[in-house]
Amino acid sequence: MTISQEKPLVTDNIATDQTTLNIATRQSPLALWQAEHIKARLEALYPELTVNLVTMVTKGDKILDTPLAKIGGKGLFVKELEQALFDKRADIAVHSLKDVPMELPEGLMLGAYCQRAAPTDAFVSNQYESLQALPEGAVLGTSSLRRQCQIKAHRPDLQIKTLRGNVGTRLSKLDAGEYDAxxxxxxxxxxxxxxxxxxxxxxxEVSLPAVGQGALAIECREGDESVLSLLAPLNDDISRICLIAERALNRHLQGGCQVPIAGFALLDEQTSELWLRGRVGSEDGTTLLKVEQRCQLSGTQSEQERQAEQVGIEVAEALLAQGADQILNHIYNK
Structure with missing residues (x-):
């Protein structure tokens, strides 16, 4: 069951202190960095604003011995944070956008899409210089079916082994010799x-990024105009358009955050051309569907956002026409 199907309890409205903003965040080092980053940006924008972190442990942090795809996907990392928003213990939640389910619970929204950082996947190894340099049969660790299917398509000879935990834990497992890369x-x-x-x-071309990879998004309550006003300067228009297209692609495929779907958009600021690429692959890499589409955006910001969403839907439809639904249904049934 996805988070969008569950309806957290909503407590009675509590007046928000406009001089204070509470940020819900996971306790992992990376999540704390992200929350501290947004905290620092808000404090620089609003010197009179007191920003607090409300830290918590999510179900996804607790279950570390099972692949995410088998326990509900990355939505498990946001449920508790969303409940804090409903309970008014927090005003906003900071997420890695690729962890955010495609459908949000009723009453919540993404109030800001921050400027995207590097969207790519990184190759990490203590012995080998590149993916191509790995010897036949080498053990490669990843928690992502998206990475798995694309890498298997490129290097079918490699052994893919599930890798869970925060960044430090994953690096420690590599350093302990459990993986070649x-x-x-x-x-x-x-x-x-x-x-x-x-x-x-x-x-x-080898590993198309995940939808939303590299971007931070800020979730808040719908209609909370004071919070939305505070978040407005954190929005990046270029990133927002690209991310809307990517998420529309994933949403139309009825994909979650932990399925072999890749989606990556680029927007040429000079020409206003949006380029969206999408992929769906089988777990073993024997099938890898690829679709791309370019579109000239025009009109107001809201009109361009609607056009970007339509591009995402059209790329998803083209993937479905190639058989993406059969691949995804097989994985969901498992």
Missing amino acids: IILATSGLQRMGLDERIRGELDV
Whole structure:
């Protein structure tokens, strides 16, 4: 069951203190970095504003011995944060956008799409320089079916082994010799100051990024105009258009956050051309469907957002026409 199907209890309205803003965040080092980053930006914008972090442990943080796809996907990392919004214990929640389900609970919205960082996947290894340099039969660690299906399509000879835990835990498992190499999000490593662990970024032709990868999004209550006003300067228009297109693609495929769906959009600021690429693949990499589409955006910001969403839907329809639904249904049934 996805988070959008569950309806958290909504407590009675509590007046918001306009001089204070509470941020719900997970306790993992990367999540705390993200929340602290937004906290610092808000405090720089509004010196009189007191910003507090409300830390919590999510179900996804507690279950570390099972692949995410088998326990409900990455929506497990946001449910408790969303409940804090409903309970008015927090005013906003900071998320890695790729962890956010495609459908939000009624009453919540994404109030800001922040400027996107590196969207790519990073190759990390203590012995090998690149994915291509891995020997036949090497053990590669990843928690993502999206990465798995694309890498298996590129290197079917590799052994893919599930890798869970926060960034530090995953690196420790690599250092302990459990894997020959692992794949992590470039942005996560960079945000943690671990650039030196990156041997290289995977070409998007080899591993197209996840929908929303590299972007931070801020969730809040619908209709909370005072909070939306505070968040407005954090919005990045270019990133927002691209991310709307990507999420529309995933939503139309009825995809979650932990399925073999890739979606990556680029917007040319000079020409207003939006380029969206989408992929769906089987777990073993034997089937990898690819669709791309370009569209000239025009009109107001809201009109361009609608056009971006339509591009996402059309790319999803083209993937479905190639058989994406059969691949996804097989995975959901498992």
